[in-house]
Amino acid sequence: MNNENPVWKSVKGTLQAHPRTGALVAVLVVLSVTTSLLPPLVLEKAVDSLTEGRGIPWQLGALYIGLIVLSDCCETAQNGAITLFGQKVTHGLRSTLCAKLDRLPARYFTGHPSGQTASVFVNDGDTIDALYSDGIVGMLADACKLLGILGILWSRSRGLFAILCLVLPLLFMLTRHFQRGTLAAQRENRRAIGRVNSHVPETIRNIRTIHTLGKEPYMEDRYDSLITDSFRAINRANVFDGIYSPIILVTQAAVVAVIMVGASQGPAWADLFGLSVGSAVAVIAYVGKIFGPLESIGMEIQSIQSAMAGIQHIGEFLDEPEREPVSASPLPEELRQKAVAFSHVTFGYDPARPILRDFSCSLEPGEQAILMGPSGCGKSTLFKLLLGMYSPWQGNVALLGHRAGTIPEGEKRSLYGCVEQEFS
Template sequence: MRHRQEVVVGKSNRTIEKKNSVWAVIFRTTKEHKALSGGLFCATIGAILTTLLPPLVLARIIDGITREQGLSAMLILSYFGFLACTGLLEATREALLTVFGQKMTHALRSSLMEKFTNLTTEGITRQEPGVLVSRFIGDVDTVENLFTSGIVSMVADSCKIISILVVIRYRNPGLALLLVLLLPGIFAFTRYVQKNTLAAEISNRKAVARASGHVPETLHNIRTVHCLGKERYMKERYDGYITDSYRALEKTNFYDSVYSPVILILNAVVVAMIMMLSASGNSKVLMFFGMSAGTAVAVMNYISQIFAPVESLGMEIQTIQTAMAGIHRINEFFEMEEIGEIEERAPNSGENIERKVPLLEFDHVTFGYDEHIVLKDMTFRVEEGEQVTLSGRTGAGKSTIFKLLLGLYSPEAGEVLVSGIPATKVPPSEKRKWFGYVEQSYHMVPGTVAEQITLYDESVSREQVKRAARLAGLDSEIETLEEGYDTRCVPELFSQGQWQLLSIARAIVAEPKILLLDEITANLDAETEHQVMQALKRASEKRTVVAISHRVSGEMGRVINI
């Protein structure tokens, strides 16, 4: 039975909040903009109510004419006044919807970026760039469309249908009964279209995400593609993604094109049936369907007002289902593990350990990228204070071992342990205290010389920066600069060897227990290499060192062949 160190470290200052979701962001934004939300609600309700009045006024006008009572100027003014109010309220609703949608988009993108900055390293490295970008752009845009031309309009249309049915109930009970019998069938048909459209939209968005990620992937590896003659293969993969997208779109367009004609035909059939029944002359039939000329005009108007929003519902289904697919993908992103949610157990040398464990351990580790296995059943240990060299051919997996030690990836099988703790469980805030990583090439960040070393870590003091620079053998060179450690860095400020010394200072400034060295002298001349090796000798004292080297002369300590 393996004994592991079980040490609970203090909780971070950041409070772990409940996971976000699209609906939580929407609810929060609605509360933050109460005036906007209230105005949108009032405009929507007002537009629904004023829509019911013009047909009733028109019925009274026509009935007055047929009864030879003459035209009423007040009724005519009321009719056009209600039409004007309806148009004004609907225009106000659309304007407020646009503003509300923009507020929602801003809040959603801000929440996504906050989530992104709190993701674990493994979560970020596992994300395909194209898929990630599509969530921030395409999926968020679909959520905005959900409000600007989707769910609010759908609710308004539903309320309008219910209100019209109530009015028709008192004007023509038979028609109301007929419509009530028809609505379940319309609803069932709508649900059928809805489900199939949603499935097609999800398939389309997945295909588009794969196609979006394929383009930068091809550009990034274009030299390899040309070298291996894989142009046709990459083209066929892209064509496959586009074909999948087209097939999904064809399904969506089919259901969208079928829905509207069915609703329009049903509208015409209902109007014809009502007119025939009201003119039948049968007293029993007329009890339910009889009506005056004015009521007939109002009823036909109301029937159009019922089927028009039902048709709109069909038009909005695609928008809503597209948005639901986007919401589904965004919520998947929100559900990814954050830094603060990692099990708060980290190695701590100050605690008592039941049994001494290796500082670093690969325990029957297997790992690969996609289908290509790089490491298979690898086992080795590195004790505290030991210096080892990883040696092997290019592509054998030496740099991959470093990524696994740093917890950037999880092994497919086996365990990667740091002082008995899985490497992926070491909190990111603690990693710099455990690992110092020196790469082959220096990666400059915007800022001063001091910021190159601290990487904007405010917990690192100026004294620590100077001590790290002294150990790296670069302090005298920095002191000769016009502004010393506060000098802004540009590529020509240091030589290649000096940049590598700065990289060593960056790695050791937080006084880590372990140094990881990735072939750091591969591109240096003999004199500069000697200078860098002397700096490494000073930096490696009282530390565990794991180095990658192809040359025997560069090896230190025990050699592990990969």
């Protein structure tokens, strides 16, 4: 089993293949964080200058506007670089999934509905893309911004710093509670979507049988049940998301109110909170910058937890057993002379129920044969063994002097043609 997270492995591969893109993201994150911290400091000086009756120097006003523009430009460039990096990570992950698909044995496809496999490639792959486009790197940037703001507040207002040290751990625990609830809901939703994706092609493939037997109401009820499961899971996730953001906004307003009330209670409290008019404006701005990222985390919890559920499904898919190499031991001489040969073959899909028992059959070059028999007697199984899709439990299967499972894929196309009995 592969213990390494598939997304992290894809990230490392992307960084190794595109080091400049990774460096560009890191530089832009640093610039975005740094420039976002500077405007409130300039605003503090401007407001203090205004309240002292000296007016606002045009240089200070121009510097404030310039920093705001620079901060917005850096954040825009950061988001663009994060999206570009996320696309490269997603491309690498999808390439890994496609390579894995080529290495899976035939029994995987008979034991797993096609809709579930398609859901891993499409739905779970899209959630990984959203993880990078909407959240995870931006959240790391917000965390760096949060640390920088706390450092500035320590120098400006010890009282506010103490309040935030009390409030932020509580908010962190609240966030973790919401994350766990949302993750459980998203996992259930991903399973429901996989069942829906299997139900739709199954209905289309068997539409004639459904009409003939009059099973339309049954199929509709089954589809409604699957959609309802997905709806209920998404609804639970929406409840968590809808409650989280108001809690953050109310907490932010309460912190600002406590600071303002405390600063107005006399010199001792004013010294603790360290608020002049300018610093009060700057502190309020910084409080908004602290709670803004927390609110954004709440807004992004759904996409992040959905991506975590997708990562789990992708990891399970990548951990599926791959095709085992077929023994390349030489065939007996008498089998090499045959066009097709089954020699003492025993095989079945269920270990307790073999379909073929000590089966032997051969065709000379130029000889033709037709297999006839009731459904389930083993006709398709013989062809699957001959195509190398399965290996016999015992015995040998040979085609034109080659062991069936050892023929390279490209060479198979030059040896035989195959038309499936089902085209869907």
